[in-house]
Amino acid sequence: MQVKLPFSEAVFPLVDIGVNFFDPAFAEDLDEVLLRAQLAGVTGMLLTGTDLAISESSLKLAKEHPNLLCSTAGIHPHQASEWTKNSADTLRGLLAEPACVAVGETGLDFNRNFSTPAQQQKAFEEQLGLAAETGKPLFIHERDAGVRMLEILRTWRDSISGAVVHCFTGEKSTLFGYLDLDLYIGITGWVCDERRGIHLWPLLPSIPQNRLMIETDSPWLLPRNLKPRPKKYRNEPAYLPWVLQQVADLYQLPVQRVAEFTSANAQQLFNLPAALLLPESQPEQK
């Protein structure tokens, strides 16, 4: 049941800032997934809200595990075409709850354009407005849209409290644009991929330690440095230590140090309860 870690013993605190537990991949064994995460040193997880229904379910689950989970509320750029005039009110209601700590997942994805760029920009600006209004930070998704994203964020930066650009996979100029705006950068198992993640390797150490967070984006992006590969091709928070290990190698720092600063950054941006940085009173091992 317990995963064998890439280092000798569990390192904590570890905060996984992006998990998607309402994907069908987790329909059958979520309790075990939560337990395995804790045994792997994960002390806190942020449930990503990608549409209204998932944002509501995420908040409900977070409230059932107040020492382990928080949630976000938003509409993903893929679902931006679903934005209606009632969406803001629904999200506002969720964001009024302390366990719902950020607006998003929102942003721009010009890679696949499941919603049109115009629909994506409309939904994104509406959610930027919610962030400005509520004072809560943003959980941002950007793929192949760095130039437009930076233009929009520059006009909003003074109105919002902060943001993380999650699963950063872009180029140096985009990264430095985000850092110039004092935003946080989320790094996933993409950085463990020796094929498509290699351009990130020289960039990583130029992200200041007080700007970096780590995440699995479960169930996607299974780290390729994980050996042996699990039978189910599914990522889960218990594999966050492989992202941690890769990031620590690139910074040439001990894993413990990277665990500490990435967790502290998450705590600071999302104003997380202290419990999300503490191991739960010994989870029961099966």
Ligand SMILES: [Zn+2]
């Ligand atoms: Zn995303």
